[in-house]
Amino acid sequence: MNQETTTWRIAGGSGDGIDSTSRNFATVLKREGYHIFTHRHYPSRIRGGHTFAEIRIGNKPVLSRGDGYDVLLALGDSFARSESDGAYYGNEEIKPLTENLHDLNEGGVIVYDSSQISSDELPDNLEERADENNWSVIPVGLKDLARENGRAIMRNTAGVGFTAAMLGVDRTSIEDILAESMGDEILEQNKDVLEEAYNRVEKMEDVDIDLPDVVEHDEDQVLLSGDDAVTYGAVDEGVQFIAGYPMTPWTGVFSRLSQIIPKNGGVAEQVEDEIAACAMAVGASHAGAKAMSGSSGGGFALMSEPLGMAEMTETPIVLLEAQRGGPSTGLPTKPEQSDLEHVLYTSQGDGMRFVVAPGNIRECYEQTRLAFQVAYDYQLPGIVMTDQKISGEFRTVDKSFFERDTNLGDIGKTLTEDEIAEEDHHETGKFNRYQYLDDLDGDSVSPRTIPGQKDGRHLTTGNEHNKQGHISEDPENRQEQMDRRMQKLDDIQEDLIDVEYTLQTEFGDEEADVGVITFGSQQGTVREAVDRVNESSDSVKGLGVSQLKPFPVKDVQEFLDSVDECIVVEMNASEQFRNEMVKHVETRRRPHDISLHSLTRYDGNPVRPKQVEDKITQVINNE
Amino acid sequence: MNDFTPLRNDRDEEQVDKDDFTPGIEPQATWCPGCGDFAVLKALKQASAERGLSPDEMLLVTGIGCSGKLSSYFESYGLHSIHGRALPVGRAAKLANTDLEVVVAGGDGDGYGIGGNHFMHTARENHDMTYIVFNNEIFGLTKGQTSPTSPKGHKSKTQYGGSAKDPVRPLSMALSAGASYIARTAATNPRQAAEIVEEAMEHDGFAHIDFLTQCPTWNKDAKEYVPYTDVQQSDDFNFDVSDRAEASQMMEKVEDKLYEGEVLTGRFYVEDTDRPSYHQEKVARGAMSETPVAYQNFGAEREDDYTDAEDLVEKHL
Numbered sequence A: 001m002n003q004e005t006t007t008w009r010i011a012g013g014s015g016d017g018i019d020s021t022s023r024n025f026a027t028v029l030k031r032e033g034y035h036i037f038t039h040r041h042y043p044s045r046i047r048g049g050h051t052f053a054e055i056r057i058g059n060k061p062v063l064s065r066g067d068g069y070d071v072l073l074a075l076g077d078s079f080a081r082s083e084s085d086g087a088y089y090g091n092e093e094i095k096p097l098t099e100n101l102h103d104l105n106e107g108g109v110i111v112y113d114s115s116q117i118s119s120d121e122l123p124d125n126l127e128e129r130a131d132e133n134n135w136s137v138i139p140v141g142l143k144d145l146a147r148e149n150g151r152a153i154m155r156n157t158a159g160v161g162f163t164a165a166m167l168g169v170d171r172t173s174i175e176d177i178l179a180e181s182m183g184d185e186i187l188e189q190n191k192d193v194l195e196e197a198y199n200r201v202e203k204m205e206d207v208d209i210d211l212p213d214v215v216e217h218d219e220d221q222v223l224l225s226g227d228d229a230v231t232y233g234a235v236d237e238g239v240q241f242i243a244g245y246p247m248t249p250w251t252g253v254f255s256r257l258s259q260i261i262p263k264n265g266g267v268a269e270q271v272e273d274e275i276a277a278c279a280m281a282v283g284a285s286h287a288g289a290k291a292m293s294g295s296s297g298g299g300f301a302l303m304s305e306p307l308g309m310a311e312m313t314e315t316p317i318v319l320l321e322a323q324r325g326g327p328s329t330g331l332p333t334k335p336e337q338s339d340l341e342h343v344l345y346t347s348q349g350d351g352m353r354f355v356v357a358p359g360n361i362r363e364c365y366e367q368t369r370l371a372f373q374v375a376y377d378y379q380l381p382g383i384v385m386t387d388q389k390i391s392g393e394f395r396t397v398d399k400s401f402f403e404r405d406t407n408l409g410d411i412g413k414t415l416t417e418d419e420i421a422e423e424d425h426h427e428t429g430k431f432n433r434y435q436y437l438d439d440l441d442g443d444s445v446s447p448r449t450i451p452g453q454k455d456g457r458h459l460t461t462g463n464e465h466n467k468q469g470h471i472s473e474d475p476e477n478r479q480e481q482m483d484r485r486m487q488k489l490d491d492i493q494e495d496l497i498d499v500e501y502t503l504q505t506e507f508g509d510e511e512a513d514v515g516v517i518t519f520g521s522q523q524g525t526v527r528e529a530v531d532r533v534n535e536s537s538d539s540v541k542g543l544g545v546s547q548l549k550p551f552p553v554k555d556v557q558e559f560l561d562s563v564d565e566c567i568v569v570e571m572n573a574s575e576q577f578r579n580e581m582v583k584h585v586e587t588r589r590r591p592h593d594i595s596l597h598s599l600t601r602y603d604g605n606p607v608r609p610k611q612v613e614d615k616i617t618q619v620i621n622n623e
Numbered sequence B: 001m002n003d004f005t006p007l008r009n010d011r012d013e014e015q016v017d018k019d020d021f022t023p024g025i026e027p028q029a030t031w032c033p034g035c036g037d038f039a040v041l042k043a044l045k046q047a048s049a050e051r052g053l054s055p056d057e058m059l060l061v062t063g064i065g066c067s068g069k070l071s072s073y074f075e076s077y078g079l080h081s082i083h084g085r086a087l088p089v090g091r092a093a094k095l096a097n098t099d100l101e102v103v104v105a106g107g108d109g110d111g112y113g114i115g116g117n118h119f120m121h122t123a124r125e126n127h128d129m130t131y132i133v134f135n136n137e138i139f140g141l142t143k144g145q146t147s148p149t150s151p152k153g154h155k156s157k158t159q160y161g162g163s164a165k166d167p168v169r170p171l172s173m174a175l176s177a178g179a180s181y182i183a184r185t186a187a188t189n190p191r192q193a194a195e196i197v198e199e200a201m202e203h204d205g206f207a208h209i210d211f212l213t214q215c216p217t218w219n220k221d222a223k224e225y226v227p228y229t230d231v232q233q234s235d236d237f238n239f240d241v242s243d244r245a246e247a248s249q250m251m252e253k254v255e256d257k258l259y260e261g262e263v264l265t266g267r268f269y270v271e272d273t274d275r276p277s278y279h280q281e282k283v284a285r286g287a288m289s290e291t292p293v294a295y296q297n298f299g300a301e302r303e304d305d306y307t308d309a310e311d312l313v314e315k316h317l
Helices: A018-032 A090-097 A126-133 A142-149 A152-165 A171-181 A184-203 A227-237 A253-262 A274-288 A297-302 A304-313 A340-345 A361-378 A416-423 A475-498 A518-535 A553-561 A576-584 A609-620 B037-050 B066-072 B086-096 B108-114 B116-125 B169-175 B190-202 B244-258 B278-282 B293-297 B309-316
Strands: A005-014 A035-041 A049-056 A069-074 A106-113 A135-141 A221-225 A241-244 A267-271 A291-295 A316-325 A355-356 A381-387 A394-398 A459-461 A503-506 A514-519 A543-546 A547-549 A565-570 A595-600 B059-062 B075-078 B101-107 B128-137 B181-186 B206-212 B228-230 B263-270
Touching: A005 A018, A005 A152, A005 B066, A018 A035, A018 A049, A018 A152, A018 A171, A018 A221, A018 A394, A049 A090, A069 B108, A090 A106, A090 A171, A090 A543, A106 A126, A106 A152, A106 A595, A106 B206, A126 B128, A142 A152, A142 A184, A152 A184, A152 A316, A152 A576, A171 A184, A184 B101, A221 A227, A227 A253, A227 A361, A227 A381, A227 B309, A241 A253, A241 A274, A241 A475, A241 A503, A241 B086, A253 A267, A253 A291, A253 A316, A267 A274, A267 A543, A267 B086, A274 A291, A274 A297, A274 A304, A274 A316, A274 B086, A274 B116, A291 B190, A291 B228, A297 A304, A297 A340, A304 A381, A316 B293, A340 A381, A340 A576, A340 B278, A355 A595, A361 A381, A361 A394, A381 A518, A459 B066, A503 A518, A514 A518, A514 A576, A514 A609, A514 B181, A518 A609, A543 A553, A553 A576, A565 A609, A576 B293, A595 A609, A609 B181, B037 B066, B037 B101, B037 B128, B037 B169, B037 B190, B059 B066, B059 B086, B066 B075, B066 B101, B086 B128, B086 B278, B086 B293, B101 B108, B101 B169, B108 B116, B108 B128, B116 B169, B116 B206, B128 B190, B128 B293, B169 B181, B169 B206, B169 B244, B169 B263, B181 B190, B181 B244, B190 B263, B244 B263
Parallel strands: A005 A069, A069 A106, A106 A135, A241 A267, A241 A291, A291 A316, A316 A381, A355 A381, A459 B075, A514 A543, A514 A565, A565 A595, B059 B075, B059 B101, B101 B128, B128 B206, B181 B206, B228 B263
Antiparallel strands: A005 A049, A035 A049, A035 A394, A221 A394, A355 A547, A503 A543, B181 B263
């Protein structure tokens, strides 16, 4: 069993409150002083079907979901389709137990609700497997316990209480969190159920399962997800407009911002489709608002054309692409990183966009802010890529991390009416919205005006256009406009280097000859694997890439040049990140050839640290 | 950062002339001789002048096609967007700055075909804007393919054996979707066209104008939309424009008659209820501030109690 962390898993059916129960318990553990990392697994179904939530509990910051887990709380599935009725998905009633056995660690504990999962239904070999793996299997009539001391529906409280008691969690901290969401009779009944669960454990023979020793946090911790962090990044940038259409997993950020933006004086719109959503972000931004939209794979596909309009008209917008398994409807509720090429290359013509993929919760906040700043400073789309994994992962973060200055009201180079009066206009009175590089002393960004401003009139069009925005097919003008727009990517890269702002995270042993490189949400997993290898006699280093367009050639080339072999880790089948990397960097600089290896996963589950660790060992040992 | 003048409140008392809406850069439209599109441009200039608008406070959003060029030939802030998407672009601009006079224009393929979904939803939301559809029953700029309003049996290179589809019913569609002002006018009737465009701009909600614009190049078979009848001027038609049922019946007749060679124009539905426009509705629900969003970036006070991340993480303790 892993020495530093304990992982608790609650399993049941969709609609059984698995998610909210686990979130409450995670908050309890955070308040006890632990570091937390959560993971969710759920089907694309409202009622019933195999779902679980995991809490990995440590006394140091937890980097990933880890490998196996230690405690299973198997509730029933209240909405199970029965096998006797010819259920397509098999016997769902016992799935909360049987579907979770394959990755339960040695020495693990299974607590199952024997009032919902009858002992006749247990798999034949459970006893044998328990012996082999040194598992403790504990049937508890959780639903009955709940009914007798409160109400049957309080079985989740009973289960949490039972496992919490085994782990030595203080009962009053669970009572505190219950009191925050309920009152009166319901609260009292829940407390009674909880007390009885604790009593049962006290009377039971001791089971060898513990939490790590608590190390007090230096400061207050907050427990939040990638979705929360993206949302708060947008809020601190002063986002004023959001338009979207529901789609998993984008809905998390969309619904959060739809609640916050109107309270802050802005506008949130759920609209007819993603084409409208993206077109509206363009319209709102054009009229002077700080605007965003977003979606997941299929919805993002619909945004291709308005995305190109934003590039051509040089209208700042921010988009979130929350990836899930593809192609097509794919795996709606499972993580994948297979939209990389889609996001980098979609829409006709030569694209000019800024793309980042944050690697952890903090980066979700910081890089969303950066996407807004770059989008508005350079008048182009800024795209943040998350995925179903990072969007729903809850982690502990120092509360003080969010004590930042906001950036309200900054919409980039936009002239005031006084400034417009000073500017040169075309002889017809039109404002020169799209000037050439020479007019701007080499700057790629031409200042804009907002409809309604006096004497700022110009035309804005998706056609190629001249300085006043009027349609033009003149070859010289075309060349000038293209060159200026294309230069934005170089300018962004230079600006980031000038302020020594790197979006890449390097970790591990600097001297190592073997490296692991990944992008976006896999950073923590790779980091954990790298740490583990370095604790052994081998050494390895890692790089988590977040900046995807413009591609961070210098950072990645330097990393590659420093190793002989490099493993590329990504959650897709066609090695999209590796291909992108190879396009930009040199791996054949004789005599220093770098061998690249790939580790991909696309079965609907995130990469596990053990997989990466094994791959590293394999490469080091030349297997 | 200094002020952004909401022109409407702070306008010079200059007299505006329709010629003020003629741009110096492209004063002459490049539409074919005899094209109905000229009439839309003329009517819009006249109506804007009559309304006393200044070019700076207008945003003209257009789609793609011959009709989309309107924004090149009209002096104002112009946004020539992408095919079928002018409505969401325009309504978002209106939400971002409710002081803007937003006019959206496009062709029948743009509005009733590729952008049909947006037409339906923009109408039901009743955004305070004017939508002019250049209806020439053909795809002109791409050289004469069948459009959503082409009659059944219409022959073109993309319809082997002639179109097997019934044409769309633009007025009925607008009514059932929820537009609050619906009219049809024709290029051949410039006086009525200017009046209707002006009324539509004045209307406090979503105003839809189906503007019959003959295409002399690619739709020679179609009528030149003469003679036309103004139903409000004719004794043959008697219906209440504010009554949905009567309006609906009338629209069906008008839509059928067009393909029989009878051009019926006029106002077909003018809502007289106290239904608010979309942004008014949102403001009333507390879902939008009265100060236009765009002004918040130009000196207007942002809400003092702006909720930032530091406030929001309190609930994650």
